[in-house]
Amino acid sequence: MARIVVVKRxxxxxxxxxxxxxxxxxxxxxxxxxxxxxxxxxFSETLRTAFESFLDLNVFRYISxxxxxxxxxxxxxxANLWNLGAEGQxxxxxxGATYIALFTPLGKMDYIAPIASLAFAAIIGLLWALIxxxxxxxxGVNEAVTTLLMNYIAYYFSSYLVxxxxxxxxxxxxxxxxxxxxxxxxxxxxxxxxxxxxVVTAFVLxxxxxxxxxxxxxxxxxxxxxxxxxxVELAGISSKRLALAAFCxxxxxxxxxxxxxxxxYHRKLVEGSIVGSGMGFTSIMVxxxxxLNPIGIVISSYYTAALYRLxxxxxxxxxxxxxxxxxxxxxxxxxxxxxxxxxxxxxxVVR
Amino acid sequence: xxxxxxxxxxxxxxxxxxVALDGVTLDIFFNEILVVLGENGSGKxxxxxxxxxxxxxxxxxxxxxxxxxxxxxxxxxxxxxxxMISQRPQxxxxxxxxxxxxxxxxxxPSGTLAKRIEDFLKRFDIxxxxxxxxxxxxxxEKQFIELAKALLINPRLLIVDEAAxxxxxxxxxxxxxxxxxxxxxxxxxxxxxxxIPEALEIGNRFxxxxxxxxxxxxxxxxxxSELRHAMFGTEEYLKLVxxxxxxxxxxxxxxxLSVDKLVVLDDYGKTAVDGLSIxxxxxxxxxxxxxxxxxxKELGEAIAGLRKASSGSVKIDGFDVTKSPPSERTxxxxxxxxxxxxxxxxxxxxxxxxxxxxxxxxxxxxxxxxDAIKKLGIVPENPAIQVSKLSGGNVQKVSISRLLLxxxxxxxxxxxxxxxxxxxxxxVLDILQRFSLSGGGVLLITEDVDEAVQISxxxxxxxxxxxxxxxxxxxxxxxxxxxxxxxxxx
Numbered sequence: 001m002a003r004i005v006v007v008k009r010x011x012x013x014x015x016x017x018x019x020x021x022x023x024x025x026x027x028x029x030x031x032x033x034x035x036x037x038x039x040x041x042x043f044s045e046t047l048r049t050a051f052e053s054f055l056d057l058n059v060f061r062y063i064s065x066x067x068x069x070x071x072x073x074x075x076x077x078x079a080n081l082w083n084l085g086a087e088g089q090x091x092x093x094x095x096g097a098t099y100i101a102l103f104t105p106l107g108k109m110d111y112i113a114p115i116a117s118l119a120f121a122a123i124i125g126l127l128w129a130l131i132x133x134x135x136x137x138x139x140g141v142n143e144a145v146t147t148l149l150m151n152y153i154a155y156y157f158s159s160y161l162v163x164x165x166x167x168x169x170x171x172x173x174x175x176x177x178x179x180x181x182x183x184x185x186x187x188x189x190x191x192x193x194x195x196x197x198x199v200v201t202a203f204v205l206x207x208x209x210x211x212x213x214x215x216x217x218x219x220x221x222x223x224x225x226x227x228x229x230x231x232v233e234l235a236g237i238s239s240k241r242l243a244l245a246a247f248c249x250x251x252x253x254x255x256x257x258x259x260x261x262x263x264x265y266h267r268k269l270v271e272g273s274i275v276g277s278g279m280g281f282t283s284i285m286v287x288x289x290x291x292l293n294p295i296g297i298v299i300s301s302y303y304t305a306a307l308y309r310l311x312x313x314x315x316x317x318x319x320x321x322x323x324x325x326x327x328x329x330x331x332x333x334x335x336x337x338x339x340x341x342x343x344x345x346x347x348x349v350v351r
Numbered sequence: 352x353x354x355x356x357x358x359x360x361x362x363x364x365x366x367x368x369x370v371a372l373d374g375v376t377l378d379i380f381f382n383e384i385l386v387v388l389g390e391n392g393s394g395k396x397x398x399x400x401x402x403x404x405x406x407x408x409x410x411x412x413x414x415x416x417x418x419x420x421x422x423x424x425x426x427x428x429x430x431x432x433x434x435m436i437s438q439r440p441q442x443x444x445x446x447x448x449x450x451x452x453x454x455x456x457x458x459x460p461s462g463t464l465a466k467r468i469e470d471f472l473k474r475f476d477i478x479x480x481x482x483x484x485x486x487x488x489x490x491x492e493k494q495f496i497e498l499a500k501a502l503l504i505n506p507r508l509l510i511v512d513e514a515a516x517x518x519x520x521x522x523x524x525x526x527x528x529x530x531x532x533x534x535x536x537x538x539x540x541x542x543x544x545x546x547i548p549e550a551l552e553i554g555n556r557f558x559x560x561x562x563x564x565x566x567x568x569x570x571x572x573x574x575x576s577e578l579r580h581a582m583f584g585t586e587e588y589l590k591l592v593x594x595x596x597x598x599x600x601x602x603x604x605x606x607x608l609s610v611d612k613l614v615v616l617d618d619y620g621k622t623a624v625d626g627l628s629i630x631x632x633x634x635x636x637x638x639x640x641x642x643x644x645x646x647x648k649e650l651g652e653a654i655a656g657l658r659k660a661s662s663g664s665v666k667i668d669g670f671d672v673t674k675s676p677p678s679e680r681t682x683x684x685x686x687x688x689x690x691x692x693x694x695x696x697x698x699x700x701x702x703x704x705x706x707x708x709x710x711x712x713x714x715x716x717x718x719x720x721x722d723a724i725k726k727l728g729i730v731p732e733n734p735a736i737q738v739s740k741l742s743g744g745n746v747q748k749v750s751i752s753r754l755l756l757x758x759x760x761x762x763x764x765x766x767x768x769x770x771x772x773x774x775x776x777x778x779v780l781d782i783l784q785r786f787s788l789s790g791g792g793v794l795l796i797t798e799d800v801d802e803a804v805q806i807s808x809x810x811x812x813x814x815x816x817x818x819x820x821x822x823x824x825x826x827x828x829x830x831x832x833x834x835x836x837x838x839x840x841x
Contacts, residue, residue, distance in 0.1 A: 005423040007407045010367040217714075220705045224698030230657055231698050234689065235709045235753070236681030349423075 009347045020340040027336020031329045053310035061194040062305030067202040069283035071209045072253025074292040079246040080226035085147030086254040087280025088154030089125040091272045093258025096124030098269040101184035113184040118259045125255015126248045133247035137240050155272030177269040186263045195264045210294040353380045362411035366740050371397040373563035384540040386554030390772040391744025392730035394563040395543045399512045403435040404428035432507035436514040440493035444486040452500045471499050512543045527553050545772040547575050588777040604633040607761040607792035613663035615653040623649035625816035631792040638795040638803035641813035647796045651765040655687035656680045668760045684760030688767045696750030697738050704734035710753035723755045744770045761792040804828045812837040
């Protein structure tokens with residue numbers, strides 16, 4: 001009697017990567033096909049739009065958000081720490097950068113202004129992440145819950161600032177601060193909404209995080225935390241200090257991104273939910289999609305950034321249908337990614 | 352006479368870069384206990400798991416009663432009448448004994464089933480309430496429940512993967528009796544072990560695996576020396592474990608470990624260590640022997656800092672560390688080798704070299720790593736292999752490698768050799784002896800009286816959380832029977 005069984009398998013790394021890419025690509029074609037059927041647009045036309053999104057230089061606008069945050073999160077997740085608060089850490093970083101740029105003399109100094117703003121943004125992000133990590137390590141409060149809830153505190157805090165004490169004088173009815181001084185702004189690539197400075201920094205961070213996680217005793221122990229805290233402790237390394245460091249780094253990276261969003265994109269503080277716009281949450285997925293590996297995260301953040309672009313490209317014209325379609329395409333592609341993960345670990349046999 | 356029950360033909364199984372079975376062919380006859388012997392990492396457990404449907408072989412066949420059997424899960428194997436009992440009990444802690452067994456054999460947990468289980472256990476003088484939750488029973492009891500569970504479905508082949516290896520001797524004898532009675536009626540047992548004495552005690556025939564291949568088959572009698580040669584290719588290592596006698600202790604050598612009136616509770620809040628005191632001086636090997644469940648585990652954990660001490664104190668090299676986390680104790684000069692290398696000894700998701708880098712305070716060169724792998728005989732020798740892919744004994748060797756990579760003042764090791772084959776055991780005991788000769792202190796917490804008397808300066812017998820008796824000086828091997836008596840009777 002023939003039947004279908006699922007069997008575990010271990011592929012060599014090169015084949016495993018190839019399998020994933022192929023599966024993801026097939027998923028991509030399926031998604032494009034569905035779109036062309038739904039819109040009545042020709043298959044090749046739809047395929048072109050999709051490819052354009054992947055080739056559009058503006059993917060860097062999203063990569064410069066997803067990449068650093070996901071790198072930081074990968075450090076925390078590798079240590080089995082559930083930092084679900086990147087969104088809030090990003091927003092608080094934005095608040096920090098705005099403070100330096102708008103309310104301190106540093107904000108008007110050429111060169112110093114962006115550096116000081118970004119550094120302070122990172123520090124604020126770090127401190128925001130420090131609160132739940134201290135609560136976890138010394139009081140035993142589950143960090144997944146606290147980090148998640150603190151996102152909303154950050155949202156409302158930012159909204160309070162722009163509606164209250166920091167509300168700009170020349171903004172009419174809008175709930176934003178005044179524009180930050182020119183000295184604080186980071187130049188964007190003409191015609192696009194990202195800055196090479198941030199993109200380059202993000203890629204430097206990839207190298208740093210890679211070396212940190214795989215080449216230092218600190219990073220190796222950090223990764224060991226997820227399989228055995230006792231083994232790390234018995235090796236003579238304080239698991240608490242490691243966890244604290246991992247949390248702080250992930251908070252600092254998210255804070256940095258928040259600062260960059262102000263200096264590059266918004267150029268003023270806006271309401272919390274607009275600063276974050278869910279990208280801190282999406283970054284969690286980007287980190288996992290990249291297998292918590294810095295190189296993998298480069299690919300997954302590019303992929304996700306392109307999908308963001310694609311969803312906007314499809315929205316042009318009929319907004320309602322476009323939005324639904326965009327979501328279904330993104331859904332199909334992520335489903336394909338999960339299938340790819342499955343196919344690389346299991347095989348299906350008919351006997 | 353020798354009718355073939357199962358034929359294993361050219362089995363091949365690899366895990367990524369690791370070849371676990373490399374063309375294994377063997378026959379299993381009716382009415383026999385076939386022992387599969389081999390050093391750590393020789394492929395024994397993989398063979399067992401393939402026969403039980405846990406792994407699907409990459410190549411090769413299993414022929415049962417003349418026709419090919421294909422298992423894609425233990426469920427399939429069970430339908431053919433194959434059952435496996437392994438080293439680690441496969442029971443659900445939060446369910447009762449009755450519920451566990453009911454789940455396995457596919458019957459409701461009725462009163463009649465309870466009665467059948469109790470009757471079964473009574474035949475072996477085990478009186479236990481089957482409504483008890485599994486987490487509250489001892490390791491030994493769990494293994495007998497596993498055996499009952501397996502036998503109640505009336506299997507034809509019982510695969511025993513080192514399931515009796517860690518049982519106390521008297522219960523092991525009982526376990527073996529059950530196995531012997533079981534095979535009498537057109538059935539068979541495959542008994543997997545790395546312990547030669549145990550193999551000779553139970554086996555009718557012997558198959559020796561080496562590096563995934565059948566090295567030799569003994570149809571009938573075998574002697575230890577032949578088995579050793581088949582397993583390791585040598586028995587030179589036996590010379591390593593001879594007492595490199597005393598003299599090394601100068602009278603004024605100071606305590607590197609002092610345990611004073613230590614009280615420690617077990618997981619259920621009962622007193623496990625009851626005001627125990629013991630000192631280890633620099634250059635000295637002190638053993639604590641005891642039957643499992645007398646508080647040795649809790650003692651080791653409390654010294655390492657993995658478990659809180661209720662009262663009393665622990666000093667390492669003169670520093671009071673009673674309240675310190677394990678990491679600080681390690682930095683003060685303690686190395687603790689935990690009993691379970693999977694849970695506490697290593698990070699299994701990391702590679703061999705990464706674990707070693709974690710243990711060592713300084714940066715390790717590739718040479719140092721390869722040297723440690725060679726000295727401990729870790730198989731496979733590739734340092735980039737993930738620890739989870741290694742066999743149990745080899746995971747333990749990775750955990751022990753920290754002795755070669757750090758410069759501690761005192762080593763506390765809990766059953767460091769019980770997962771190891773004879774040669775690896777000798778290598779590890781040799782490392783401990785060398786360490787003490789170089790001025791380090793060793794506290795060896797072990798169930799293995801042999802190794803205690805072979806390498807120690809003092810042997811303390813632990814019963815009910817206390818030191819019942821202390822043996823020292825002269826030839827400790829002559830106290831062997833007295834020590835064993837003290838372990839049982841206090």
